[in-house]
Amino acid sequence: MPAPKPVFNSLVHRISPPPVPSVQAWARAYGGAKGPLIDLSQAVPGYPAHPVMLELLGQTAASLAYTGYGPIEGERKLRETYAAHVADLYGAALVAENIHITSGCNQAFICAVMAVAGTGDTVLMTEPYYFNHETTLAMLGIGTRFVACRAEDGFLPRIEAVAAALDTGVKALALVSPNNPTGAVYPPDLLAAIADLCRERGVWLILDETYRDFLPSAGEAPHALFRRDGWQDFVVSLYSFSKSFCIPGHRLGAITAGPAFIAEVAKIMDNLQICAPRAAQAAVEQALPRLADWREENRLEILRRAEALKDVMAGLPDWQLAAVGAYFAFVRHPFAGVSSATVAEALAKRAGVSCIPGGYFGPDQEGYLRFAFANADEEGIRALSARLDGFTL
Numbered sequence: 001m002p003a004p005k006p007v008f009n010s011l012v013h014r015i016s017p018p019p020v021p022s023v024q025a026w027a028r029a030y031g032g033a034k035g036p037l038i039d040l041s042q043a044v045p046g047y048p049a050h051p052v053m054l055e056l057l058g059q060t061a062a063s064l065a066y067t068g069y070g071p072i073e074g075e076r077k078l079r080e081t082y083a084a085h086v087a088d089l090y091g092a093a094l095v096a097e098n099i100h101i102t103s104g105c106n107q108a109f110i111c112a113v114m115a116v117a118g119t120g121d122t123v124l125m126t127e128p129y130y131f132n133h134e135t136t137l138a139m140l141g142i143g144t145r146f147v148a149c150r151a152e153d154g155f156l157p158r159i160e161a162v163a164a165a166l167d168t169g170v171k172a173l174a175l176v177s178p179n180n181p182t183g184a185v186y187p188p189d190l191l192a193a194i195a196d197l198c199r200e201r202g203v204w205l206i207l208d209e210t211y212r213d214f215l216p217s218a219g220e221a222p223h224a225l226f227r228r229d230g231w232q233d234f235v236v237s238l239y240s241f242s243k244s245f246c247i248p249g250h251r252l253g254a255i256t257a258g259p260a261f262i263a264e265v266a267k268i269m270d271n272l273q274i275c276a277p278r279a280a281q282a283a284v285e286q287a288l289p290r291l292a293d294w295r296e297e298n299r300l301e302i303l304r305r306a307e308a309l310k311d312v313m314a315g316l317p318d319w320q321l322a323a324v325g326a327y328f329a330f331v332r333h334p335f336a337g338v339s340s341a342t343v344a345e346a347l348a349k350r351a352g353v354s355c356i357p358g359g360y361f362g363p364d365q366e367g368y369l370r371f372a373f374a375n376a377d378e379e380g381i382r383a384l385s386a387r388l389d390g391f392t393l
Helices: 019-028 051-061 076-090 105-116 131-139 159-165 188-201 259-272 278-290 292-314 340-351 378-382 384-388
Strands: 099-102 122-127 143-148 170-176 204-208 235-240 253-256 320-325 328-332 368-371
Touching (some): 019 340, 105 131, 105 170, 105 204, 105 235, 105 253, 122 131, 159 188, 170 188, 253 259, 292 320, 292 378, 292 384, 340 368
Parallel strands (some): 122 170, 170 204, 204 235
Antiparallel strands (some): 099 253, 328 368
16 A cells, blocks of 8 residues: 655645736736836835835845844834834834834735734735735635725725624724725725724734725824724734835835734744844834935826726727726726636737736636736836727736
8 A cells, every 4th residue: 555645734825826926927928018017916006116115235245233133023223213103103102112124015914914813813814905915814714705805985894784794703804995906995984994993802903904005085084093092902003114225125014003912913024934034124114214205206106007097998989997096906807707717818918918817816806917017117108008998808
């Protein structure tokens, strides 16, 4: 009798391969017939990091001071600087003990959900959902439940639907605002109402705010959750330094929560990575106040790109701009009954337009495509008009 073969972890093995590489492969198959590739796929900044940011990264990477292990929760100076930044933005009393630095926002999400849920528990999400959140939960053996967000509601959940879904067994509600993939921004009053429900039901509210630096209005707090009494007992905010500083390869994110939550995350982080990249932390600590004006210029640039996309889509009656905001647009394609992957593959290979299929964000999203318009300049966005007009499968 042959020896039994070792098997993979079934929770991981049953998950589909990462989606972005397949989309990138479609783009590589484009022959250039329509002009340069218009890359609207991965959510990365379509402009380089500031020279000061690069200089700081070079200096800190070459420093012996950051070659050893650092504090699990993150470099103290960055925690203090970032806490002051968030406190100023939200008009709230926040200190370093409210901050944990992570290696990117995906790791922040992993740490946050592991701190509150385990195998057999349930986390509530919205659909469309960010696919890495869904697969993270699946790998951990955490169940998922979904609240549908529809185009007619601006891809925001109805409060009564959230209330109905927050029943026994749900340990946390995970939201993304501005949303990935739709770009929808949760109004402060909706977040307040959702927070009320979470507090009443004893459910953690995990709010991914990766794209908050690209909101339409400057200087306005995205919400007032950090000013509520007792917020530290049920609210967790996640953030990424990748987008506004244009350094996704350096993998740096943050968690804002109560000190008790931060202490739980430290246990997890010590086993995941020990500490986030130290040189990048030291560089961002210095860049956060120095590059504020530059980040504001980039916010305005992203808004201009959003307006350019709106203009383009207004001239394409067969394509519907269902939602747009921050980095993303959720676009309804005109090919009823055709899978979003089929449409996205054809667009990439034949029209030189690379985007993410809507079906990657939930089974009911096959009629949509995600355009990460922040990754293209205004000229490239306006070139979409000729690429999409009259396109057939």
